[in-house]
Amino acid sequence: MLNLRNFLTLPLVVTLAAISAEAGANTLINGAGATFPQPIYSKWFAEYASVNKAASINYQAIGSGGGIRQLIQGTVDFGATDEPMSAEEAGKVKTPVLHVPTVLGAVAVSYNVPGVKSLNLTGEMVAEIFMGTIKKWNDPKIVAANKDAKLPDLAIVPTYRSDGSGTTAVFTDYLVKASKGFEIKVGKGKAVMWPAGIGAKGNAGVAGVIAQNPGAVGYVELVFAATNNLAVASIQNKSGEFVAPSTASVSAAATGRVPEMLKNDFKVSITDPTTKGAYPISSFTWLLIPNEMSKVKGSAMIAFVDWALGATGQKMAADLNYAPLPKELATEVVARVKKLQLK
Amino acid sequence: MASSTHDVRRSDRAFKRGLQVAAWAILALFGALFWFLFMSAKPAFDAFGWQFYVTKVWNPVLDQYGALAFMWGTLVSSLLALVIAVPVSVGAALYLTELAPRPLRAPVGFLIEMLAAIPSVVYGIWGIFVLAPFLRKWVQPFLSEHLGFIPLFEGAPFGLGMMTAGIILAIMITPTITAITREVFRSIPDLLREGALALGATRWEMLRIAVLKTGAAGILGATVLGLGRAMGETMAVAMVIGNRADISLSLLKPGATMASVIANEYAEAGSDMHLAALTAVGLGLFFVSLIVNSAARAIIWRVERTGS
Numbered sequence: 323m324l325n326l327r328n329f330l331t332l333p334l335v336v337t338l339a340a341i342s343a344e345a346g347a348n349t350l351i352n353g354a355g356a357t358f359p360q361p362i363y364s365k366w367f368a369e370y371a372s373v374n375k376a377a378s379i380n381y382q383a384i385g386s387g388g389g390i391r392q393l394i395q396g397t398v399d400f401g402a403t404d405e406p407m408s409a410e411e412a413g414k415v416k417t418p419v420l421h422v423p424t425v426l427g428a429v430a431v432s433y434n435v436p437g438v439k440s441l442n443l444t445g446e447m448v449a450e451i452f453m454g455t456i457k458k459w460n461d462p463k464i465v466a467a468n469k470d471a472k473l474p475d476l477a478i479v480p481t482y483r484s485d486g487s488g489t490t491a492v493f494t495d496y497l498v499k500a501s502k503g504f505e506i507k508v509g510k511g512k513a514v515m516w517p518a519g520i521g522a523k524g525n526a527g528v529a530g531v532i533a534q535n536p537g538a539v540g541y542v543e544l545v546f547a548a549t550n551n552l553a554v555a556s557i558q559n560k561s562g563e564f565v566a567p568s569t570a571s572v573s574a575a576a577t578g579r580v581p582e583m584l585k586n587d588f589k590v591s592i593t594d595p596t597t598k599g600a601y602p603i604s605s606f607t608w609l610l611i612p613n614e615m616s617k618v619k620g621s622a623m624i625a626f627v628d629w630a631l632g633a634t635g636q637k638m639a640a641d642l643n644y645a646p647l648p649k650e651l652a653t654e655v656v657a658r659v660k661k662l663q664l665k
Numbered sequence: 666m667a668s669s670t671h672d673v674r675r676s677d678r679a680f681k682r683g684l685q686v687a688a689w690a691i692l693a694l695f696g697a698l699f700w701f702l703f704m705s706a707k708p709a710f711d712a713f714g715w716q717f718y719v720t721k722v723w724n725p726v727l728d729q730y731g732a733l734a735f736m737w738g739t740l741v742s743s744l745l746a747l748v749i750a751v752p753v754s755v756g757a758a759l760y761l762t763e764l765a766p767r768p769l770r771a772p773v774g775f776l777i778e779m780l781a782a783i784p785s786v787v788y789g790i791w792g793i794f795v796l797a798p799f800l801r802k803w804v805q806p807f808l809s810e811h812l813g814f815i816p817l818f819e820g821a822p823f824g825l826g827m828m829t830a831g832i833i834l835a836i837m838i839t840p841t842i843t844a845i846t847r848e849v850f851r852s853i854p855d856l857l858r859e860g861a862l863a864l865g866a867t868r869w870e871m872l873r874i875a876v877l878k879t880g881a882a883g884i885l886g887a888t889v890l891g892l893g894r895a896m897g898e899t900m901a902v903a904m905v906i907g908n909r910a911d912i913s914l915s916l917l918k919p920g921a922t923m924a925s926v927i928a929n930e931y932a933e934a935g936s937d938m939h940l941a942a943l944t945a946v947g948l949g950l951f952f953v954s955l956i957v958n959s960a961a962r963a964i965i966w967r968v969e970r971t972g973s
Binding site: 486508510520530531 | 725
């Protein structure tokens with residue numbers, strides 16, 4: 323009987339110990355949210371554990387929506403999202419939540435057209451392809467933007483993410499700005515009703531469909547496209563240049579946006595930017611940190627953000643194909659995070 | 666002495682109590698599950714009423730939801746799976762119980778049952794990287810070119826779609842149907858077979874009269890159990906069905922099932938209504954599975970009573 327009791331109470335004791343660890347030497351901070359930044363976040367949290375032995379941060383990539391829900395319920399200390407919280411969601415949390423941009427990501431338009439090595443597309447064209455109104459690769463509009471390419475008489479198969487995703491949110495956020503028709507017919511969100519094409523699960527699923535179907539085109543995270551060497555299209559930005567996605571062109575999309583960022587608590591969409599050399603389907607990814615935290619957890623969080631947005635952390639991001647924050651922005655973000663209210 | 670019998674009685678009672686709790690806990694869990702699904706789905710029922718199950722628009726941006734396309738997808742993919750799996754399974758079971766050389770029966774049966782142990786995500790990956798490209802390259806172009814005039818095979822070959830989902834499901838439910846059918850055939854007394862042969866039946870006639878006919882209800886029960894599994898299958902289907910909330914007769918077109926849409930959209934469901942709509946789809950699936958499984962139980966129960 324005694325053994326049984328021990329057996330039953332052991333997990334409880336362990337849990338209590340984990341909770342009360344806050345009082346002890348090692349602070350455990352729990353977070354949950356977006357899958358998109360998971361590679362860099364897990365790298366950061368692992369590396370940071372050796373920098374600051376007093377704190378360990380545990381992150382579960384359950385999706386932005388799930389992270390926000392857990393933050394609202396108070397089961398995690400911080401969340402993470404690819405899309406700023408909606409007003410409805412913000413109204414449900416107990417303390418105001420700070421949006422802390424950490425790195426930049428981008429959505430790449432990947433394609434499989436035999437014999438075509440580089441491809442230029444305008445936002446309007448991408449929108450029409452995904453609405454099913456441009457049906458063939460040798461459509462006059464595409465040909466006009468790609469004078470040198472030999473575009474075949476091949477049906478276009480648009481491929482989208484079937485699972486709700488921040489990638490879809492960023493992509494549609496851009497298309498809504500780039501095309502009036504898309505705004506009316508489809509709209510933006512993590513899951514939308516696509517008028518044409520087929521849906522595949524996750525970045526890997528979309529990439530699989532593209533690889534196997536000549537004529538297919540789809541959108542994947544830049545990190546994924548870069549690590550898998552997928553063929554990606556250059557997209558025309560507001561200044562008329564066709565820009566390929568890269569860490570530099572994505573960082574450029576955030577350059578010069580600091581005043582606007584400060585005014586809007588860092589909740590700024592940077593798709594379709596006006597900056598020269600900027601890739602138009604770029605976005606921040608944010609940590610969601612409650613403005614009021616306990617002294618122990620809060621100061622650990624501040625120290626972490628300071629480190630992650632500093633030279634070491636941002637270098638790690640670039641190594642994983644995430645675009646680093648522009649320096650002047652990182653400085654402002656760290657300054658703001660240091661003003662967290664600690665109790 | 667007296668105190669020791671007293672102890673035994675007490676421990677007996679405690680044991681009985683314990684078993685009672687275990688049994689009722691399962692029922693309570695069932696009730697709690699239903700209650701949870703119903704309460705979480707309520708906003709969707711309040712907003713769309715019963716029409717939720719007869720409209721096909723699924724637009725998270727406008728918060729408009731209807732489950733018809735998913736119900737259609739579940740139905741079509743599962744039926745396709747049955748059409749493929751039942752003849753194969755019954756054939757395999759027949760071979761294993763009646764025709765195969767004795768040393769072969771156990772190992773082959775074991776291997777077929779092993780198919781059931783492969784995780785569904787593995788089937789899904791195999792579907793994406795092996796089955797879908799194969800169908801797109803060798804099977805579907807032929808169907809769409811030569812049989813394209815039949816609505817069933819109309820459209821361009823993508824690889825991913827209803828047909829691929831149906832075939833994957835067929836492979837996944839074959840072991841279930843084979844295993845049960847094999848048991849059904851085994852339970853048929855040899856007397857019937859010997860009788861048929863004694864009356865001058867050929868081997869095929871004996872199989873038809875003594876085995877297939879006698880086991881018909883059992884085969885039906887196995888089929889319905891397979892159907893239940895096919896309808897609930899999530900991961901493999903979500904990976905290969907093409908995920909479009911659309912109703913089309915063509916097997917080459919992408920579709921979506923009730924289970925696949927929940928798996929796809931639940932984690933990132935934005936609005937409360939989206940979440941409620943997904944739970945309402947889950948409730949629908951819960952009921953359909955319940956009905957199918959009860960039907961299977963009833964059939965098997967009847968077989969057991971009349972068969973022995």
